[in-house]
Amino acid sequence: MTTFSVAVMPGDGIGKEVTPPALELVQEAANQCGVEISFTEIPAGAEFYAETGDAFPESHFQEAKAADAIFLSAMGHPDIRYPDGTEIGPQHDLRKRLQLYAGMRPCKTLPGLPLPLKDPRSNELDFVIVRESIEGLFAFPRGHELDDEEYAHNLMRISRTISDKLFNFSFKLAQQRQKKGKGKNLVTHIDKANVLSSQHRARQWFYGVAEQYPDVEASHQYVDFAALDLLRRPWVFDVMPTENQYGDILSDIAAGLMGGMGMAPSGEIGDTHAVFQPCHGSAPDIVGQGKANPTAMILSGKMMLEYLGEKHGCEGALLAAERLEAAVEAAYGTGNIVPFELGGCAGLKQISGAIANKLSGVI
Ligand code: ATP
Ligand code: MG
Numbered sequence: 001m002t003t004f005s006v007a008v009m010p011g012d013g014i015g016k017e018v019t020p021p022a023l024e025l026v027q028e029a030a031n032q033c034g035v036e037i038s039f040t041e042i043p044a045g046a047e048f049y050a051e052t053g054d055a056f057p058e059s060h061f062q063e064a065k066a067a068d069a070i071f072l073s074a075m076g077h078p079d080i081r082y083p084d085g086t087e088i089g090p091q092h093d094l095r096k097r098l099q100l101y102a103g104m105r106p107c108k109t110l111p112g113l114p115l116p117l118k119d120p121r122s123n124e125l126d127f128v129i130v131r132e133s134i135e136g137l138f139a140f141p142r143g144h145e146l147d148d149e150e151y152a153h154n155l156m157r158i159s160r161t162i163s164d165k166l167f168n169f170s171f172k173l174a175q176q177r178q179k180k181g182k183g184k185n186l187v188t189h190i191d192k193a194n195v196l197s198s199q200h201r202a203r204q205w206f207y208g209v210a211e212q213y214p215d216v217e218a219s220h221q222y223v224d225f226a227a228l229d230l231l232r233r234p235w236v237f238d239v240m241p242t243e244n245q246y247g248d249i250l251s252d253i254a255a256g257l258m259g260g261m262g263m264a265p266s267g268e269i270g271d272t273h274a275v276f277q278p279c280h281g282s283a284p285d286i287v288g289q290g291k292a293n294p295t296a297m298i299l300s301g302k303m304m305l306e307y308l309g310e311k312h313g314c315e316g317a318l319l320a321a322e323r324l325e326a327a328v329e330a331a332y333g334t335g336n337i338v339p340f341e342l343g344g345c346a347g348l349k350q351i352s353g354a355i356a357n358k359l360s361g362v363i
Helices: 014-032 046-052 058-066 090-097 160-179 197-210 223-230 244-258 295-312 315-333 348-359
Strands: 002-011 035-041 069-074 102-108 126-132 186-191 217-222 239-242 265-269 274-278
Touching (some): 002 315, 014 348, 160 186, 160 197, 160 239, 186 197, 197 217, 239 244, 274 295, 295 315, 315 348
Parallel strands (some): 069 274, 126 239, 186 217
Antiparallel strands (some): 102 265
């Protein structure tokens, strides 16, 4: 049996609630396909900072780094901050320190939900935002004070090295999706090249990389127009690489198209490491109420199985990813689970239970 080591960081708030069912389901799907996952829990985050004075000790970072993948839930708390007032977010440290430049944010709708928009031909949405995750407007999020009494600044910094990596990742992803019969063989660079010179350069670099992929169509769109299209005809998109903050905002729109933050998974991927986590935060407003939707965390686990399978050439892990996704689709396909976020009354237990039943073939 192939064994993978996974560092689990449950974090704060509803992160601690959605982690246990996700671990169970990922393990169950893996075991069904001859794969074992060895989970090691690593505490970090705002609540850990309140207890110990260190949100993410170096030894914890090293332990996470040594694993085959990192499975992280949500981190942060509005009332627990660093002395300078900034938010506690070890997930940002991981992105920077492990150079996780490609923030994969798939928007794939599930059946059985009352959703606002679907492709009239396929009756679903299926595209991926690839958010550049370590530079752009968030290259210097804190500790880089340029402000004075009259002005406040933030710098958008984009490097050719990371941009090239992001674009190569995006074109390869489009090829993979095409092979699986899912994609449109299209990569659309989302930018603001008409206003920002850094964005103009990013677009040039994008088309430079595109030349290496003559089989894939390369296109571009201004970010404001892309926002409009996401709310008008999102089915025109396939793979959308974009600057960090644009990706941050557009992926919340994409989460809305899937039914809410609790539905949206993500993977932060670099050349050597990867972190998988739901797009949502720690949601202090619903902690302890049983309302947290674990789907985003479970689907992030599915993405992690896929990554492990591809990286290590492990068929079992790829199969496990497919099984887990099929179980999620089958559970929602009944039409019986509508999460709180969508006006329904299915919470943590009902949703994870329905998925577990489908996975074990009980129903
Ligand atoms: P961040 O600062 O990281 O954005 P946040 O705490 O503001 O974190 P978001 O993820 O932005 O949380 O979510 C906004 C709101 O969406 C939450 O306050 C909560 O009401 C709802 N929400 C988020 N995640 C879930 C979930 N998994 N299940 C149900 N509702 C959720
Ligand atoms: Mg938020």
